[in-house]
Amino acid sequence: MALGESNLTFCFVGKRRLIVKSETTDDATKSNVNEEVKKIVVSKKAKAVKVKTPTINIVMDRGKFKTIKSPRAIPMSEKDKHANNFEVVLGNSTATPILSRDGFTYTCCFCTEHYVNPAELKTHTLLKHNSSNDRREFMKKQSSSGYVLKLDITLLKCKLCDVGIDTVEGLLDHLQNEHKKLIHRDVKNQIIPFKFDGEDLQCAICHLVFNKYKILVEHMKTHYRNYVCEVCDYGSINRRAMINHKQSHKTGSFECNKCDKVFQTDQKRRQHFYTVHKFMSMPNKCGICNERFKSSPLKDQHMVSVHGMSPIIRKCLSCDKTFTTQFALRIHTKKYHLMERNFPCTECEMKFFSKDQLKFHMLKHTGQKDFQCDVCLKWYTKKWILKEHMRIHMNDRRYKCLQCGRGFVQKCSWHSHMRTVHGEIDDKALA
Numbered sequence: 001m002a003l004g005e006s007n008l009t010f011c012f013v014g015k016r017r018l019i020v021k022s023e024t025t026d027d028a029t030k031s032n033v034n035e036e037v038k039k040i041v042v043s044k045k046a047k048a049v050k051v052k053t054p055t056i057n058i059v060m061d062r063g064k065f066k067t068i069k070s071p072r073a074i075p076m077s078e079k080d081k082h083a084n085n086f087e088v089v090l091g092n093s094t095a096t097p098i099l100s101r102d103g104f105t106y107t108c109c110f111c112t113e114h115y116v117n118p119a120e121l122k123t124h125t126l127l128k129h130n131s132s133n134d135r136r137e138f139m140k141k142q143s144s145s146g147y148v149l150k151l152d153i154t155l156l157k158c159k160l161c162d163v164g165i166d167t168v169e170g171l172l173d174h175l176q177n178e179h180k181k182l183i184h185r186d187v188k189n190q191i192i193p194f195k196f197d198g199e200d201l202q203c204a205i206c207h208l209v210f211n212k213y214k215i216l217v218e219h220m221k222t223h224y225r226n227y228v229c230e231v232c233d234y235g236s237i238n239r240r241a242m243i244n245h246k247q248s249h250k251t252g253s254f255e256c257n258k259c260d261k262v263f264q265t266d267q268k269r270r271q272h273f274y275t276v277h278k279f280m281s282m283p284n285k286c287g288i289c290n291e292r293f294k295s296s297p298l299k300d301q302h303m304v305s306v307h308g309m310s311p312i313i314r315k316c317l318s319c320d321k322t323f324t325t326q327f328a329l330r331i332h333t334k335k336y337h338l339m340e341r342n343f344p345c346t347e348c349e350m351k352f353f354s355k356d357q358l359k360f361h362m363l364k365h366t367g368q369k370d371f372q373c374d375v376c377l378k379w380y381t382k383k384w385i386l387k388e389h390m391r392i393h394m395n396d397r398r399y400k401c402l403q404c405g406r407g408f409v410q411k412c413s414w415h416s417h418m419r420t421v422h423g424e425i426d427d428k429a430l431a
Contacts, residue, residue, distance in 0.1 A: 081184035082147050083139040085172070088181050089191075090135055093171055094157045096125040097138070098150045098194065101213040102287035103300065104309040110134045114287065116309070118152055118196040146240035149191045150217070153204065167204075168193050188226040190237050192217070211314045211329065297325050 076084075089095055097109040098121070105114035106121045110129040115121040129135075156165050160179050165171045168191050175181040194216075195204040201216045202209050205223050210216040225235025227242040231249050236242040247267045254269040255262050258277045263269040275283055282292035284299040288307050293299040303309040313322045314329045318337045323329040334340045334353070341351035343358040347365040352358040360382060363369075369379035371386040375393045380386045388410060391398070397407025399414035403422055408414040418424055 076184075077144070078187055079139075079142065079144040079147065081187045082142070082144075082190070083136075084182060085184055085187070086139055086149065087132065087135055088175055088183060089151075089168075089171065091132065092159050092175055092179070092181065093165075094122070094126065094155065094159065095168075095171070096122045096152045098152055100150075100287070102303075103212065103214075103296075103312060104303050104307075105287065107287065109138055118154065118194075122152055122154070143240070145243070146238055147190055148237050151191050151193055152196060153193045154196050189224070190226065192220045192224065192237070209317060211326065297327075300325075 090097070098118070099107040099109045101107070105116050106118050107114055108121060108124060108129070110125070113121075113124060115124060151168065153166075153168060153171075156171060157163065158165060158171070158174055158179075160175075163174065165174055168189070172183050172185070176183040176185075193204040195202065200209045201211070201213055203216065203219060203223075205220075208219065210219060221235060221237060224237040227236050227239060228234070229236075229242065229245055229249075231246075234242075234245050236245060244267070248265055250266065251264050252266075253262050254264070254266045256269055256272060256277075258273065261272065263272060275281060279285075279292060282294050284293045284296050285291070286293070286299060286302060286307075288303075291302065293302060300312060304311050311324060313324065314326060315322050316329060316332060316337075318333070321332065323332065341353055343352045343355055345351065345358060345361055345365075347362070350361065352361060363381040367381075369381050371380045371383050372378065373380070373386060373389055373393075375390075378389065380389065391409045397409055399408040399411050400406070401408075401414065401417060401422070406417065408417065
């Protein structure tokens with residue numbers, strides 16, 4: 001092998017590239033360089049350990065040879081950094097991931113098992129899926145733009161030292177500082193924490209209470225504004241959610257390819273397509289048998305009657321009343337606690353919650369009577385008043401006094417009798 005005028009020689013051995021540099025071109029130096037190259041080649045062949053091939057530079061410096069290895073560094077991707085953090089957190093703590101909740105059961109991230117109690121899901125995950133293989137398979141399904149991890153941190157502890165920790169950030173700091181675990185802090189935190197240590201669905205950060213898991217998940221977006229829309233200040237936890245949101249700001253004419261409807265934004269067109277054409281106006285799906293329903297109450301009724309789930313009882317946060325539907329709870333809250341009165345009377349200063357209430361009230365001002373008795377031809381302002389009046393003609397004395405045996409058509413008459421004749425009011429005296 002001879003050195004050229006450029007004072008640089010390349011020598012390839014297998015996939016190894018040897019770069020030989022020299023500042024002199026005399027024959028003795030060339031011979032020494034060739035001998036040094038041969039020694040390195042022989043020593044490299046003698047090694048049995050397979051490693052990534054580095055570039056070897058042999059430099060002549062003041063009459064001595066120096067060997068410099070410069071391995072080619074490959075930067076770690078964002079997804080790989082999330083995968084590393086995911087592995088460290090789940091492998092060294094009691095935190096467990098949650099795929100979803102359909103209103104009745106929590107679904108395991110690694111399999112299709114469903115559990116009513118999140119504590120049962122935690123036990124299942126720690127016993128059945130406490131392996132790196134399951135965690136790697138889970139991360140393979142994730143994408144860098146759409147990655148988000150819903151993590152149950154109820155009674156969170158470090159597996160290495162059994163120390164209790166309250167937050168995800170506290171757990172990351174603990175594993176990094178106390179146990180020298182590799183945590184990549186240069187990627188945005190896309191782990192949403194949940195705590196299920198009580199009957200209520202409470203935010204793990206600001207401690208607000210919610211009636212539905214889906215609403216709680218939507219609320220958590222206010223705490224994780226990793227990406228912010230420059231148009232409306234909307235915040236999202238990952239890039240995919242922000243990309244989808246920005247579509248709502250692009251206006252135009254977007255036609256549905258299944259019907260003749262045209263929408264102002266592509267987001268509304270896609271929502272129409274999935275709701276009407278793909279899911280046939282049945283957006284609510286059962287998480288067990290995949291049957292679809294037009295409304296959430298119908299799905300809830302199906303879960304109770306077919307799959308034996310316990311009915312969801314929604315408790316009012318301001319009083320002790322409970323409701324079986326979210327709609328009934330919302331109406332109750334607006335009417336009795338928020339005191340919404342959006343229907344004002346045009347004749348006086350009174351306001352009412354519903355249009356029907358206003359309509360009944362207006363009868364006081366107009367005196368209009370639309371309901372007539374067929375027997376005595378009397379007119380009444382309200383239908384229920386006419387129904388009570390008809391009991392007189394039918395001799396329906398359903399309210400009886402157990403002390404003297406007298407019967408009354410109206411309950412108010414029975415109350416008056418009990419108060420004036422017997423000096424007491426007792427609902428148990430009704431027959």
